Amino acid sequence: MLPQQQRRQFLKYWVGGALGSVAWGFLRPMASPSRAVDLEALCTATPLNARCKDYLPGVQARDRNNKPLLAKQLLSTSTPGLPVRVQGLPEKKIAYLVITQGPKLAEYAIRPICSHQGCTVDWNAEIKRFICPCHGAQFDNQGQVFKGPAKRALPLVTVVVKQDQVRLVDRAPAKDPRG
Ligand code: FES
Structure with missing residues (x-):
């Protein structure tokens, strides 16, 4: 493989890896069970918050x-x-x-x-x-x-x-x- 091709290949993996990490960091809290705990805290402090409409803390x-x-x-x-x-x-x-x-x-x-x-x-x-x-x-x-x-x-x-x-x-x- 020519050095230029190698550099391109490296950059492709590097950018792909970085984007993957960002996406994982963004999506992980949504899938976490701690979301329910957050809603409990939010709706206790601000029961009139729109997200708490149907939530009873x-x-x-x-x-x-x-x-x-x-x-x-x-x-x-x-x-x-x-x-x-x-x-x-x-x-x-x-x-x-x-x-x-x-x-x-x-x-x-x-x-x-x-x-x-x-x-x-x-x-x-x-x-x-x-x-x-x-x-x-x-x-x-x-x-x-x-x-x-x-x-x-x-x-x-x-x-x-x-x-x-x-x-x-x-x-x-x-x-x-x-x-
Ligand atoms: S006054 Fe001592 S425990 Fe209440």
Whole structure:
């Protein structure tokens, strides 16, 4: 083979290989199962995004009797400032929906896990606070510290209301909305 022919042959393989790599890099994410995870993250952060029209993130919140909750019905019977205990998260985790003025559902729910040493706190309807049975810490109806020894607020999970469903996403909001 003449040197010029060899150069041409080499260039053909080189260009073909480079184009193949670019195409593979472009197509691979489309075929990956992580696309579903991306949709979960996208639709949790921006439920009104056009790509999320038919996507319901997280799991449906359920009442004490394990009955799925519907947002309108729930709001018609709830009182602003009084958290509503729900279940449905993996591993039977409990959360408390936060009802604000309107009444409206906050975009977060409170996990009743004490930030001191991890005991489960209970909502006390009489004094309207979460009380920790272990060392007496108290938290207000937003989960903020009212009395120590706990120093940090109760943790949160994300709430998305869609198609009249109350969806619980087992992840804290990107920024704590309580400030
Ligand atoms: S674990 Fe709650 S106050 Fe200590």
